[in-house]
Amino acid sequence: MSLRALAHLTTALVLALAAGAALRADDTTTPTRPSLNGVWQGPYVPDMTRDGRNQKGAAELPFTEEGLRDWKSYDAANGDYTGSCLPFGLSRSVNAPNPFQIVQSDDAVAFLFEVGQWFHVVPTDDRPLPADPNPQWFGHSRGRWDGDTLVVETTHFNGWTRLDTVGHPHSDALRLVQTFRRTDADHIAYTVTVEDPKIYTTPWKNERVLTRQKSGLIEYSCEENNKDLREGHIKAWTPPSVK
Numbered sequence: 059m060s061l062r063a064l065a066h067l068t069t070a071l072v073l074a075l076a077a078g079a080a081l082r083a084d085d086t087t088t089p090t091r092p093s094l095n096g097v098w099q100g101p102y103v104p105d106m107t108r109d110g111r112n113q114k115g116a117a118e119l120p121f122t123e124e125g126l127r128d129w130k131s132y133d134a135a136n137g138d139y140t141g142s143c144l145p146f147g148l149s150r151s152v153n154a155p156n157p158f159q160i161v162q163s164d165d166a167v168a169f170l171f172e173v174g175q176w177f178h179v180v181p182t183d184d185r186p187l188p189a190d191p192n193p194q195w196f197g198h199s200r201g202r203w204d205g206d207t208l209v210v211e212t213t214h215f216n217g218w219t220r221l222d223t224v225g226h227p228h229s230d231a232l233r234l235v236q237t238f239r240r241t242d243a244d245h246i247a248y249t250v251t252v253e254d255p256k257i258y259t260t261p262w263k264n265e266r267v268l269t270r271q272k273s274g275l276i277e278y279s280c281e282e283n284n285k286d287l288r289e290g291h292i293k294a295w296t297p298p299s300v301k
Contacts, residue, residue: 100269112262135292137292138216145195149234154172181268196215197214199212211235216230218298221252234252248268
């Protein structure tokens with residue numbers, strides 16, 4: 059089987075799983091684990107330091123010298139990877155104004171993002187990370203249940219993404235810790251803690267409320283109307299490894 063065929067098959071399997079996921083508020087996967095299945099809408103978070111409706115920002119960030127240089131020199135017009143329709147990465151995909159679907163089973167939780175049509179699968183069955191994982195846009199995640207809260211820890215990012223739209227930086231040393239706790243039939247309390255010793259002197263946290271949606275995800279195409287890139291308003295982005 060070709061790599062392209064395998065990729066299509068993988069996507070088809072994930073979407074089939076999503077189509078079969080129950081979206082009822084009373085759905086439970088096991089007697090001790092609340093179901094997170096459903097389509098969820100969080101607040102749009104272009105700047106993770108600010109407070110807003112259904113979100114608590116982190117205020118002033120504790121930059122290292124390297125982190126502050128990166129933050130002050132960033133200009134999206136000089137070439138931001140999202141302008142070239144490349145993967146947003148885990149943090150920025152959750153921050154997007156688009157909803158995402160959670161598909162939960164006994165040994166994994168899949169996140170299906172409307173933005174970019176990307177998906178991210180998080181094993182929850184205690185399997186270890188690969189011995190030498192290849193750095194990825196969305197990193198490598200492992201999940202565990204702490205009572206009624208899903209805790210997702212993600213490492214081994216490629217270091218090419220930004221945490222949010224305004225461009226708060228991270229490095230390949232980034233460790234994200236996300237928590238998901240269903241507070242009632244229609245809401246999830248969500249937190250994300252950012253740890254990156256190259257960029258920040260101490261960890262910092264952002265808190266939000268996710269709201270269950272009755273509708274499903276819709277099709278999304280970044281390339282279809284990307285006039286800013288085609289007309290030269292922004293520069294094409296080049297990965298650091300090939301500059």
